[in-house]
Amino acid sequence: xxxxxxxxxxxxxxxxxxxxxxxxxxGGALDLLQGAxxxxxxVITRLPFGTGGARIxxxxxxxxxxxxxxxxxxxxxxxxxPVGDEAAWxxxxxxxxxxxxxxxxxxxxxxxxxxxxxVAAVKALDEAHVKTGTISLIITGDEEGAAVNGTxxxxxxxxxxxxxxxxxxxGEPTNPTQMGEVIKNGRRGSLTGKLSVTGTQGHVAYPxxxxxxxxxxxxxxxxxxxxxxxGGNDYFDPSTAEIVDLSIPDAAGNVxxxxxxxxxxxxxxxxxxxxxxxxxxxxxxxxxxxxxxxxFEIEWLCNAHPFVTEPGEFTDRLQSAIAAVTGRxxxxxxxxxxxxxxxxxxxxxxxxxxLVGQTMHKVNEHVALADINELTAIxxxxxxxx
Numbered sequence: 184x185x186x187x188x189x190x191x192x193x194x195x196x197x198x199x200x201x202x203x204x205x206x207x208x209x210g211g212a213l214d215l216l217q218g219a220x221x222x223x224x225x226v227i228t229r230l231p232f233g234t235g236g237a238r239i240x241x242x243x244x245x246x247x248x249x250x251x252x253x254x255x256x257x258x259x260x261x262x263x264x265p266v267g268d269e270a271a272w273x274x275x276x277x278x279x280x281x282x283x284x285x286x287x288x289x290x291x292x293x294x295x296x297x298x299x300x301x302v303a304a305v306k307a308l309d310e311a312h313v314k315t316g317t318i319s320l321i322i323t324g325d326e327e328g329a330a331v332n333g334t335x336x337x338x339x340x341x342x343x344x345x346x347x348x349x350x351x352x353x354g355e356p357t358n359p360t361q362m363g364e365v366i367k368n369g370r371r372g373s374l375t376g377k378l379s380v381t382g383t384q385g386h387v388a389y390p391x392x393x394x395x396x397x398x399x400x401x402x403x404x405x406x407x408x409x410x411x412x413x414g415g416n417d418y419f420d421p422s423t424a425e426i427v428d429l430s431i432p433d434a435a436g437n438v439x440x441x442x443x444x445x446x447x448x449x450x451x452x453x454x455x456x457x458x459x460x461x462x463x464x465x466x467x468x469x470x471x472x473x474x475x476x477x478x479f480e481i482e483w484l485c486n487a488h489p490f491v492t493e494p495g496e497f498t499d500r501l502q503s504a505i506a507a508v509t510g511r512x513x514x515x516x517x518x519x520x521x522x523x524x525x526x527x528x529x530x531x532x533x534x535x536x537x538l539v540g541q542t543m544h545k546v547n548e549h550v551a552l553a554d555i556n557e558l559t560a561i562x563x564x565x566x567x568x569x
Contacts, residue, residue, distance in 0.1 A: 191306060192559045193286060193552050195219060196299030197279035200288035204261050206328035209240040212261035212295070216322060219302055220244045223309060225320070230340060233332035241337050245319040245346070246305075252316025253497075255566060256348035257301045258334065258527055259355075260326030263290040264544050271546045285549045292550045293543035297354025298322070300538075300555055304562035313567045319348060326523050330486070334523040338530045350497040351533040352565070353524050356540030357516075362557050363509030367535035368498055369418055369491030369517035370525055371450045374460055377482040378403060378468065382475075384441035393439040397431070399475035400443045403468050407447040412455070418491045419452030419517045452517070457485040487521040490528040498534055504564035505536070508557055536561070 189197065204210030217227050225244040233239050248254075266276040266289050274280035276289040286296070301320070308315060321341070325333025341347070358364045380400045385393025407424035415421040428446035449460060461483050472479045492498065494515060505513045513536070527533045538558055542548045 190556050192299045192303030192555050196296045199295040200279040200290055201277055203277050205265055206262040207239050209324050213240055213242045223305055232336045239325040239332035242322040248316040249314050253349035254317040256319045256351040258321040258351050258353045259294050259298045260323045262324045262327050264327050267546055273547050284552050287549040289548055291548050292356045292538050292540055294354050296550045296555050297537040300558040301562050303559045307563050308567055315566050335526045338526050348531045351527050351531050353535040354537040355522050355535045356538045356543055357535050358539045362554050363505045363511035363513055365516050366513045368515045371452055372489040373487040373521055374449045374457055375484040376447050378445045379480045381442050381478040385439045387437050387439055395439045396443040396477050399477045400445050403471045404445050422451040424449045453489045487525045492532045492534055500568050501565055504561050507564050508560045
């Protein structure tokens with residue numbers, strides 16, 4: 184391979200980028216990945232879930248190895264978010280262009296680059312005749328979408344089949360600025376509340392004949408208005424709450440509306456649960472509604488519960504692999520948003536480590552070629568350690 188020839192990891196990532204797999208479309212990405220893994224001796228099971236427009240294709244691959252070594256799984260997704268303003272891209276979002284040492288394209292960082300690196304890591308170990316334990320891949324096409332016909336159902340299927348890896352590594356981009364900075368060993372929960380308050384409509388010139396729902400709504404939302412709900416703990420920063428929407432349906436300049444709406448989201452740590460948060464706030468809403476003489480309805484949506492993987496054998500193993508390749512000590516962190524690790528944690532211990540995420544979901548998403556190759560080396564080191 185010459186200096187101008189892309190590595191196997193970069194080439195596979197380019198080919199994956201060329202697959203227009205915007206959720207829920209498979210776009211050929213799983214077909215491409217299946218072919219690459221079958222060449223490495225993996226047994227493939229395709230797992231489509233859902234029907235009609237909600238149908239999602241998923242892939243599970245497994246290769247049996249040395250039973251004395253742990254079964255290590257890799258999880259990821261081939262689906263990507265929409266490209267946005269395609270005219271604003273310097274290179275075509277599905278072109279997989281290489282320019283000035285960087286690979287451009289939708290999914291380069293999140294997370295086709297991670298998948299390419301992992302497959303390349305397995306290939307490199309095979310070429311070096313390194314024996315490994317059982318290796319599997321849990322790949323979904325639904326991480327960027329509703330996440331109801333992807334990893335969550337694959338986990339149910341794996342449990343039913345009696346397949347439980349000893350550890351799962353998720354290839355999400357975890358590094359803020361350079362390789363080797365951060366391992367995610369947990370994630371916060373996410374709870375959304377949709378609050379509707381009903382008062383009495385009237386003319387703004389005669390407020391005594393109406394009951395404006397807005398003051399009640401604002402009082403009800405006070406505890407979740409850019410608030411910290413606790414002091415955090417050994418693994419997590421404080422839980423936070425933010426208002427994300429305020430609206431009055433059919434508003435008019437001279438009318439006191441009869442209804443007002445507010446939506447908020449809480450990112451919560453293990454100091455709380457969906458039940459404790461919704462119970463506390465529902466009580467608060469009821470007290471405020473009674474005081475203001477209004478009615479209210481609250482709809483709750485919790486799409487993630489907090490979890491943490493305690494530091495131990497496999498997080499140590501991952502930190503050692505990262506240090507050996509980059510010379511850096513990766514920090515364990517439970518910050519950030521949600522990922523499919525929230526489902527995988529019910530199958531086995533899980534942590535996340537991947538590329539630098541500065542450009543994920545942005546126009547001109549890209550990743551350094553050196554980072555893809557470095558990630559390949561880290562995954563190889565992780566897989567081959569005794």
